[in-house]
Amino acid sequence: MIIAFAGCYVIRGFEGGGQIGTLPERPVNTADVALHPGYKIELVGEGFTFPTAVAFDASNTPYIIESGYSYGEVWQDPKLIKLEEDGKRTVIATGSKNGPWTGVVWHDGAFYIAEGGTLEGGKILKVTIDGTISVLVKDLPTIGDHHTNGPVVTNGYLYFSLGVATNAGVVGPENKDFGWLLRFKDFHDIPCKDVVLSGVNYESDNVLTDDPDDKTSTGAYVPFGTSTTPGQIIKGAVPCTGSIMRVPVGGGTPELVSWGLRNPYGLAAAPDGRLYVTENGYDDRGSRPIWGSGDVLWEVKEGAWYGFPDHSAGKLMQNDEEFKVPGNKAVRSVLQTYPGPPPEPVAILGVHSSSNGFDFSKGAQFGFAGEAFIAQFGDMAPNVGKVLYPVGFKVVRVNTSTGVVRDFATNKGKRNGPASWLEKGGLERPVAATFDGTGSALYVVDFGILKTDGSSHPQARTGVIWKITKQ
Amino acid sequence: MRSKKHAVVSLTLLCAVWIVMHSCASRKSEPLTGDEFTSTDTHVLNGEKVYMLHCQKCHPGGGEGGLGPAINSNPSPGFDKSEIATEDLQDIASYLKAWKR
Numbered sequence: 001m002i003i004a005f006a007g008c009y010v011i012r013g014f015e016g017g018g019q020i021g022t023l024p025e026r027p028v029n030t031a032d033v034a035l036h037p038g039y040k041i042e043l044v045g046e047g048f049t050f051p052t053a054v055a056f057d058a059s060n061t062p063y064i065i066e067s068g069y070s071y072g073e074v075w076q077d078p079k080l081i082k083l084e085e086d087g088k089r090t091v092i093a094t095g096s097k098n099g100p101w102t103g104v105v106w107h108d109g110a111f112y113i114a115e116g117g118t119l120e121g122g123k124i125l126k127v128t129i130d131g132t133i134s135v136l137v138k139d140l141p142t143i144g145d146h147h148t149n150g151p152v153v154t155n156g157y158l159y160f161s162l163g164v165a166t167n168a169g170v171v172g173p174e175n176k177d178f179g180w181l182l183r184f185k186d187f188h189d190i191p192c193k194d195v196v197l198s199g200v201n202y203e204s205d206n207v208l209t210d211d212p213d214d215k216t217s218t219g220a221y222v223p224f225g226t227s228t229t230p231g232q233i234i235k236g237a238v239p240c241t242g243s244i245m246r247v248p249v250g251g252g253t254p255e256l257v258s259w260g261l262r263n264p265y266g267l268a269a270a271p272d273g274r275l276y277v278t279e280n281g282y283d284d285r286g287s288r289p290i291w292g293s294g295d296v297l298w299e300v301k302e303g304a305w306y307g308f309p310d311h312s313a314g315k316l317m318q319n320d321e322e323f324k325v326p327g328n329k330a331v332r333s334v335l336q337t338y339p340g341p342p343p344e345p346v347a348i349l350g351v352h353s354s355s356n357g358f359d360f361s362k363g364a365q366f367g368f369a370g371e372a373f374i375a376q377f378g379d380m381a382p383n384v385g386k387v388l389y390p391v392g393f394k395v396v397r398v399n400t401s402t403g404v405v406r407d408f409a410t411n412k413g414k415r416n417g418p419a420s421w422l423e424k425g426g427l428e429r430p431v432a433a434t435f436d437g438t439g440s441a442l443y444v445v446d447f448g449i450l451k452t453d454g455s456s457h458p459q460a461r462t463g464v465i466w467k468i469t470k471q
Numbered sequence: 472m473r474s475k476k477h478a479v480v481s482l483t484l485l486c487a488v489w490i491v492m493h494s495c496a497s498r499k500s501e502p503l504t505g506d507e508f509t510s511t512d513t514h515v516l517n518g519e520k521v522y523m524l525h526c527q528k529c530h531p532g533g534g535e536g537g538l539g540p541a542i543n544s545n546p547s548p549g550f551d552k553s554e555i556a557t558e559d560l561q562d563i564a565s566y567l568k569a570w571k572r
Contacts, residue, residue, distance in 0.1 A: 035502050036501050036502050292528070294527075348523065349531070350528055350537050350538075387538050388538065389535065389537055391538065402519075402520055403520060404523055406500065407532050410532070416532060
């Protein structure tokens, strides 16, 4: 059966939701969205360029951030935009060419924004209501595949997260395609504490030379083209990639909270005060491709190591058929010893679903009190590997006690997929789900159309803000 | 040579049947059925929890296709007892049957 499945899998074509042929317009139609019974959806605003998050001020007015950067190496100005009830939009602040702005939170009279850091390194910005921007944290090592994310404020601290530089710890030719390897030839992942390597190296084309026949060998936690040896120690440093950090809201020295995550994206505090994070799992790409790695919802535990780069959802990947790309060799660990046992995941989400920004329902105003509502951006196949059907492109709810995941808002139709793929007017790429100040409305930030064909082609002015309430 | 050709033809036919079978699978998630899925059956509830740990990542949305094929019209778990205990496999089958509702 496994052989038959592997054979079929290899024969089947790629069916990612971003594989949409010609680029369509973006019609918007709430009737194309199916919701959990008893809820309704409204359009709040459309025509945004790469929106990624929303926050609410003390009077419950929504503010949207436009990221300013998208995969596909497209830079625009990151913006914080006030969206009033009559539809009027006011740009409160404009950032620099160092996006993407991935998250925003309102706290005590100011906004705090996570700036991804593609060109200058990640930052945490404070923006006052008059638009003045000051830098709370800077020089975060997120100039690679993944960026500085978050933030959330709880217990007097501002928590934020840093994604790793690579897919699975090894810099490869695909990082040139991302764009950053040519900008930062020596960049690589940085462990938060000392790690001991197994000395596994990966041969690849040397994309840093003009000779198409030139090959090179690269190990984990080192620059492209650098080999490693068994027992080699890589010194830990903070700030580090694949981590969660925090800083006092009033400013101060950032400190490490936990590490060993791949791309920790969304951060949110539950009504009981516990902090959770969504993690994007590994891709089937690059020098060290991994298959079947689900996204994860974790509880954030201080001091914990979550398993990157040798575990997925807490499970060791070495020699496990579950993570072996069909037709490839089994996964080998790049660490000789592991910093500790990873915690148990709260929930495992769809492979390549890109489970991103999320929030918790606080009570009866919306229902499902204490459940996490997670926006799933959706797969980026074929760039991240193959899927048989589109994955994600919806909002799911997760019971953190049982790990049960259920669809909450998804597009109608015989197949799941983004609106552009279905040729309808529903959800495209939900990237954040955030409750308003009253807790009665769930705002869904929809990034807009992103075509994938080996490269990424984001479409400006196709972003949408939706609002879901109880009927 | 002949047996290799035979194997390729058989595999292709098997795949064709499998693709047709799974392309007919309908979506069963709550927003689409308009029904909240509930159960008091302990086997169904345990089956759902185990499904979420082992199956959901490739068959999200209660058995829709994703990395793997849709299984919501053909509720038969593809694991063996070395990976998931026999009782849990039976519970997953009970859950998928109930989910198919």
